[in-house]
Each structure stands twice: as C-alpha cells, then as structure tokens.
Amino acid sequence: MSDERFVLFAALVLVLLLLNVPYVCSLETSEDEELYKFLRSESPTYAKLFDFLSDVVQLDLTKYGVVPPENVPPGFEGLSPLEFYKQLSEYVSTLPTPSKLPFIVDRYGGLAEEETLGPDFGYEGTRFGTMGIFVNGHMNSLKLYYYGEEDYVYSKPQPTSIEERARGILYRYQEYCQEKYGHDSPYILPMLDSLTSNNCFNNSEFTKGNLTFHYSQNGEKSLLEWIYTLEDVEIEYKRVSIAFHNNIFESFHDTWGLYNVSGLNTISFENAVRGVLAAAQKGELRRTYTDPGTGYVNISELVDTRYSVSLMMTPFRFDDYSFSSKISRDPLTIYPQFHIYFYFNNRTSGSQGLDLLVWGDTGEVRYCTDVGKGFYGNGPIYDTNTLLQNPEPIEDQGPSASDEQTGEENVLDPYALPVVGGLLAVSVISISVFALKYKIGKLSKG
Numbered sequence: 001m002s003d004e005r006f007v008l009f010a011a012l013v014l015v016l017l018l019l020n021v022p023y024v025c026s027l028e029t030s031e032d033e034e035l036y037k038f039l040r041s042e043s044p045t046y047a048k049l050f051d052f053l054s055d056v057v058q059l060d061l062t063k064y065g066v067v068p069p070e071n072v073p074p075g076f077e078g079l080s081p082l083e084f085y086k087q088l089s090e091y092v093s094t095l096p097t098p099s100k101l102p103f104i105v106d107r108y109g110g111l112a113e114e115e116t117l118g119p120d121f122g123y124e125g126t127r128f129g130t131m132g133i134f135v136n137g138h139m140n141s142l143k144l145y146y147y148g149e150e151d152y153v154y155s156k157p158q159p160t161s162i163e164e165r166a167r168g169i170l171y172r173y174q175e176y177c178q179e180k181y182g183h184d185s186p187y188i189l190p191m192l193d194s195l196t197s198n199n200c201f202n203n204s205e206f207t208k209g210n211l212t213f214h215y216s217q218n219g220e221k222s223l224l225e226w227i228y229t230l231e232d233v234e235i236e237y238k239r240v241s242i243a244f245h246n247n248i249f250e251s252f253h254d255t256w257g258l259y260n261v262s263g264l265n266t267i268s269f270e271n272a273v274r275g276v277l278a279a280a281q282k283g284e285l286r287r288t289y290t291d292p293g294t295g296y297v298n299i300s301e302l303v304d305t306r307y308s309v310s311l312m313m314t315p316f317r318f319d320d321y322s323f324s325s326k327i328s329r330d331p332l333t334i335y336p337q338f339h340i341y342f343y344f345n346n347r348t349s350g351s352q353g354l355d356l357l358v359w360g361d362t363g364e365v366r367y368c369t370d371v372g373k374g375f376y377g378n379g380p381i382y383d384t385n386t387l388l389q390n391p392e393p394i395e396d397q398g399p400s401a402s403d404e405q406t407g408e409e410n411v412l413d414p415y416a417l418p419v420v421g422g423l424l425a426v427s428v429i430s431i432s433v434f435a436l437k438y439k440i441g442k443l444s445k446g
Contacts, residue, residue, distance in 0.1 A: 032065035035082045039066065042089060045115050045134045048180050052139060053130075056172045057249050059121075060155040067122040069129075108331040109318040112136050123153060135332075138181065138258050143251040152248065165249065166224050166242050167195045177257070187256050191226045191240060207232075220246050228256060230264060235313045237334050258332060259315055265336035265360030269309050272338040274387055275363045276356060277302055287354075288321045288369040297354065297368070304385060305353070306343045308378040311336060311360065322367045325359060336360030341371060341378050 039046040054061045068076070068084040076084055108114065115134045120127055129145035146152075159165050170192050177185040194206075194213050204215040212234050214225040221243065228238035238259045243251040267275075279285040280297045287295035313336055316329040329335065338360055343353040357366040 031080065031082050035066050035085060036061075038082065038085065039119070043115065043117075045117060045132075045137060045139075046119075048134070048137065048139055049117050049119075049130065049132045049142070051180065052132075052142065052176060052252075054155065056169055056176050056252075058154050058156050058158070058168075058172075060153045061121075062155075063153050064121040064123045066119045067127060069120055070127075105318065105320055107317045107319070108135075111331055126151070128152070135258060138254075140255045140258050141251070141253050144249065160247070162222050162224070162244055162247055163195055165244065165247070167192060169242055169249070169252070170195070170240075173252075173254075181257070183257075185257055188240070194226070221250070222247070226256070228261065230261060233264060233311070233313065235261060235334060237313065237315055260330070260333045261313070262333050262335045262361065264313075265311060265338070267338075267360055267363045269311070269338065270387070272358045272360070272363060273307055273309060273340060273384075276340060276342075276358065276365065277384070277387060279365065285365065285368060288323075288367045301344070302342055302354075302384060303388065304345055306345070306381045307340060307384055308343075308381045309338055309340045310379045312339050312357075313337075321369075322357075323365060325364055325366070326362055337366065339378060342384070343371075343381070 036050065040050070050061060053059045065081060066085070067081050068079070072079075072084065073088075076088065079087065112135055117132045117134070118130055120129045127147050129147070131141075131143050131145070132139055133141040159168065170188055174185055174188050177183060177188075190208070190211050191213075194208070194211070206213055207229055210229050212227045212229040214223070214227065216223050216225075222245075223241060223243045225239055225241040227234045227236060229235065238256050238261060239253065240256050241251075241253040242249070265272075276285060277299070280302050281299040283296055283298055285297040287297060289295075313334050315334050316331050318331065336359070338356075338358040340356045340358060341353055342356070344351060351370040353371045354368055355371045356368045358364065359366055
C-alpha cells in the first residue's frame with residue numbers, strides 16, 4: 001500500500017471513530033435517563049433522593065448514572081444497569097411482604113412507613129454510594145460513600161469554606177422542603193441565621209431559644225449540628241446536621257421536621273427508682289425475655305444493691321419485648337425515659353444486675369432485663385439502701401407549662417400522609433439490601 005493510500009485509510013478510520021463517539025455517548029445518556037425514569041416510577045422516594053443530590057448538594061446527575069453494586073447477587077452478573085434494576089425489581093416482587101415475615105417487627109406499628117435506598121452512581125470510572133433513610137417520604141438521613149479520591153462532579157462551582165457550603169445547603173434545602181414536602185420548614189431560618197451572625201469556627205457552641213448549635217472537627221471530618229433544646233435539655237433525636245470530609249459534603253440529617261416532643265419528665269429521678277423498688281417488693285417487677293409467670297424480681301434481689309439513672313429523650317418504637325403503656329404512644333413523638341441500672345453486689349440471681357427503662361411521664365416500667373457487658377458509665381452510682389430506709393416517696397410536682405406538649409406542630413402527620421404500599425416497600429428495601437450489603441453488612445437504624 002502506498003503512503004498516500006495508507007494516510008487516506010487512516011484518516012477515514014479516524015473520521016468514522018469520531019463520528020461514532022457521539023452515538024455511543026448518546027446511547028449511554030439515553031439509558032441513564034431511562035434508568036432514572038424507571039427508578040422514579042418504582043418509588044417516589046427515589047425522586048426525592050435524586051433531587052436532593054442534584055438540587056441541594058448540586059451533584060451533576062446529568063453526568064452520573066445509577067450503576068449496580070460492585071458485588072452483584074448471583075444470577076445478576078453481566079447485566080447493564082437498566083436491566084439489572086429491572087430484573088431485580090421483578091425478582092423482589094415475588095418475595096413476601098414484611099408483614100408476612102415472622103422475624104420483622106414493624107417499629108412504627110403501621111403508623112409510619114420507613115424506606116431505605118442505597119443506589120450507587122458512576123461516571124468515567126469513578127463511583128460513589130449512598131444510603132438514604134426515609135420516613136413517610138421525609139428523608140431524615142443521607143450519607144455518601146466515595147470509593148477513591150473525593151472529587152465529585154458538581155453542576156455549579158462550590159464554595160471553599162465549610163460555612164459557605166453549609167449555608168448554601170440549608171438555603172437550597174428550604175426550597176427542597178417547599179417543593180417535596182409542601183411546607184416552608186421555618187426551623188431552618190434560625191439555623192441560617194446562626195451561620196450568618198456567628199462564625200461557627202470562633203463560636204463552636206451556643207444556645208438561642210430552643211436551638212443549640214455545635215461545631216466540631218476531628219481530623220479530616222467536620223460536623224455542624226443544630227439540636228432542639230427544651231429547658232437546657234438537648235434532644236438529640238430532633239436535630240439537623242451536616243457533615244463534611246476534607247471540606248466536601250458527606251452526610252445530611254434532619255429529624256427536626258419529623259418529630260414532635262411530648263415534654264420533659266414529670267417524675268423525678270429518685271421517684272422513678274422508688275417506683276421500681278415498690279414494684280419489686282410487690283412481686284410485680286418481671287424480667288423481659290422470660291416465660292409468662294416467671295422471671296419476677298422480688299425485693300430481696302434489690303436489697304443492698306447500687307443503681308445509676310439517666311434521662312433519655314427518645315422516640316417511641318413498637319417492639320416485642322416492652323410492656324404495654326397506660327397511655328397511647330406515637331412513633332413520631334419523642335418521650336422522656338429513665339435508663340436505670342441496678343448492680344447486684346452478691347450476684348445471688350446469677351446476673352450482674354438489671355437494665356430497665358421507665359417512662360418519665362407515667363413512671364411505668366417499659367422493659368426490665370438482665371444486664372450484659374459494658375453496662376457501666378450510666379452516671380453516678382448510688383446506694384439502694386438509702387431509698388429503702390426512707391420508703392416514703394417525695395411527692396412529684398405537677399407538670400409545668402414546659403412539660404406539656406410543646407405546641408410545635410409535626411409537619412409530617414403520620415395519619416395524614418400517604419403510606420407507601422407494602423409490596424412497593426419490599427421492592428425498595430430489598431433493592432437497597434442488595435446495594436448496601438457489601439458496604440455495611442446489614443441495615444441498621446438511622
């Protein structure tokens with residue numbers, strides 16, 4: 001072949017290759033768009049996850065596509081991302097719903113729906129993972145997992161300072177709440193103000209009204225938290241937080257807009273312990289996880305013991321090991337509970353002690369079980385004999401105005417919001433389980 005013909009042939013091949021590149025990119029873009037559309041049709045929470053990543057975090061999802069996990073389940077190897085999720089959805093649709101699985105307990109008692117999503121995203125050989133937890137369609141937690149160098153592709157230039165990045169996220173989150181949840185999220189305004197009027201690096205902790213701000217840095221990680229506070233008690237379960245790693249977004253958490261707070265405890269620490277002692281003396285204190293009619297704790301087991309007690313403000317959850325309460329409990333409300341440990345000096349019962357939860361508003365025992373390892377560190381330890389020698393309890397004062405319902409409206413009413421169907425929930429959760437199995441081993445709370 002002459003030099004002229006060889007040059008002409010090489011030029012034609014190059015032209016054909018260049019003409020084919022846009023076509024290949026077009027096919028990939030089309031399939032990415034089709035997969036996004038498919039997942040959005042599978043569950044509305046997928047749309048909320050995608051929109052949060054693109055609108056609030058400002059990741060460029062026109063470049064990132066949803067990809068299968070690196071370790072796919074047997075039988076799903078070699079599939080395109082679209083075919084992988086379609087076939088996985090068909091498979092999951094054949095599985096029983098959670099209500100038919102004996103080992104699954106509905107923590108919300110049918111009053112709220114929880115979904116966990118965990119798709120991976122890829123672009124030009126890079127990938128990152130996600131784990132988003134939604135309750136009644138409200139995203140209360142999102143965490144990103146980057147595999148490799150943290151160099152996300154954004155739709156817009158990002159500020160270099162954490163403070164500016166956090167302010168932008170909160171500002172855009174307000175608009176996101178209005179669009180996705182239909183409310184203005186007024187609790188975000190004082191959080192924005194805290195970043196505007198206070199330098200978070202110079203004023204790392206302060207309280208204003210019912211909002212406490214914390215800023216902390218540990219090596220490459222930085223955390224900003226806004227915690228709901230009632231009478232100087234920080235209620236960790238009702239908060240907004242943003243975490244960064246190397247000044248790059250890592251996670252977002254919002255349960256402020258999800259939970260109500262019932263109020264603080266109306267029973268004193270001392271009287272909560274007295275109530276437990278009285279129940280033991282009457283033979284009414286029973287260990288959890290025992291056969292009916294057995295496992296009762298009498299006063300001899302609690303004589304000459306030590307105890308510690310601390311206040312917990314936590315949301316109610318349905319389970320199979322707690323005693324029923326005299327009043328109805330709402331899984332989207334935070335209640336006061338006393339965490340009490342009794343330590344046996346002689347271990348005559350074969351146990352190191354008892355681990356109890358007592359409702360701080362009624363004094364009822366929620367559960368009582370033997371302690372395990374690592375039960376120390378629950379606060380100061382007191383002598384039970386001191387209370388037994390003075391059996392008359394001090395009368396608790398009635399609840400103050402702040403102890404009553406705080407009046408803060410729950411922007412997500414579990415009775416008013418639609419609940420995602422059981423079959424759809426199984427599909428979403430099962431897809432998430434497959435996608436997250438290699439990251440965290442198993443799903444746990446958020």
